[in-house]
Amino acid sequence: MTDFLPILRGIHGVWLREIMRATRDRGQLLGGVSRPLIWLLILGVGLNPYFRGEVFGEVRLVLPYNYLQFLFPAVIVLNIMYTSIQFAVSVIWDREFGFLREVLVSPMPRWAVLLGKVLGGATAATGHGILVLILARFADVTLTPLEVVEAIIYMFMLSFALTCFGVVLAGKVRSFEGFGVFSNTVILPLYFASSSVFPLDPSLTRTQLVVTYPEWLVALIRVNPITYAVDVLRGILIGFNQFPPYIGLGLVAAGMVVFFFMALRGFGK
Amino acid sequence: MTGGWKRWRRPVLDIGLIAALLAALNFLPSDNSLADRRKQGVLRYCVSESANALAEPRELRLAEGIARQLDLRLEVQTVANIGRSFNPRDWNLSRGQCDMIGGLANTETNRNFLTLLPNGSRIALVRAGPAEAPPRGAEMGVYLRAPGLDRVRLASYLRAQGWRAQPLRTPEALSGWLAGGGQAIVSTLTQLPPDTGTNPLPPEAGESTDLAFGLWRGDVTLTRAIRNALERELDHIPPE
Structure with missing residues (x-):
């Protein structure tokens, strides 16, 4: 126990440093606000009329929710994805400027340094998810305190997995510029191919679905883990699940462990 | 304490400002x-x-x-x-x-x-007519009009009772059917002729x-x- 306390203090120190850096970076904070504004206020409001009911008996949006409600959990996931994966820039930064070398020669084990960094990144990303939650009234999403707590816990799990994923990516890229381009080519395709902005009718079979959408797109959505990650948050926030929620929860939990160990393998090399 | 506040003052103010801005945006109308x-x-x-x-x-x-x-x-x-x-x-x-x-x-x-x-x-669905249910093989009028009720479930119930469904499409058809001694499945919202009795149906026919x-x-x-x-x-x- 006495051996473990210094490690805990070390993890706390690294976590606090990441939090301070995230909260002092006004650019990152502005990014956390501008994404929900663009996606929810502009895209959501702009497309909402095209999904609304016009004649009783006819549906355009196959789910019993309006488009803003449908989009709301996906915008939270988008904000978390950007903040988590972009967090890895700090790893490149630390590597470039020698901070990482200094920390890694300290008595703290390598896994504890990584854990502190990832917890810091996940906390910042969860904070950015919470910023979107503030817009719940605008999207006409009514939340109970329990739902808010559940959502925050799940958002933290997702942030942790994605932050580790970002660190894995950072291990493959050597420059800031390269990482910026690389992360966008990962985040946006994952997001768009995840049934986040358009619904797959849950009542349709796969055969029926491929009548509406091309088969390759349906296949892409079904193999995309973000599809299931968004689906779990939809279940918590608007009570709608397209897939059994344990799939998404299982994938996120597995992602936390697998990506952490993958990140640890490349961390500080 | 003062040093701690100084260190966190700017981030706290920034986050507070952003949260206030987002909270204020909630009052923008989402549509017309x-x-x-x-x-x-x-x-x-x-x-x-x-x-x-x-x-x-x-x-x-x-x-x-x-x-x-x-x-x-x-x-x-x-x-x-x-x-x-x-x-x-x-x-x-x-x-x-x-x-x-x-x-x-x-x-x-x-x-x-x-x-x-x-x-x-x-x-809810009720059976309009005398308290005694008709025998198997009898015709049972069906006048629902209330949208969204589970007709498939009702059809299964009618089949299980051995009754043949007779759709009634207008209030006049319903009144005529009941006046002729027939019984009908109706919703509790249906206006029935005076002195027409109603009898509850079991959950198999449809939940309230x-x-x-x-x-x-x-x-x-x-x-x-x-x-x-x-x-x-x-x-x-x-x-x-």
């Missing part, structure tokens, strides 16, 4: 649905001709209260088409005709098409469900205003 109603000064409330507002006075009182709270005049429109066929699309109820639809069962079928706000009244107001999906601001007004009305007119 409420503004349009206010411009016209009317809330168009559609109900079925058979299960009309007079048959469900509580719903009408709630609708009047909602309109009053929104500073709108309630325009009740009885629509003959409602319930005429199995498919609600055939009723030709459009956004241009109604803002709010009454007398709807709070069922998944209806939720697929509209945003439903349960209003505390209930709807909430009645709900139906609003067009996507009308965010109007739905929110009506939901809030309905909650306040329910304080005065408690659920049945």
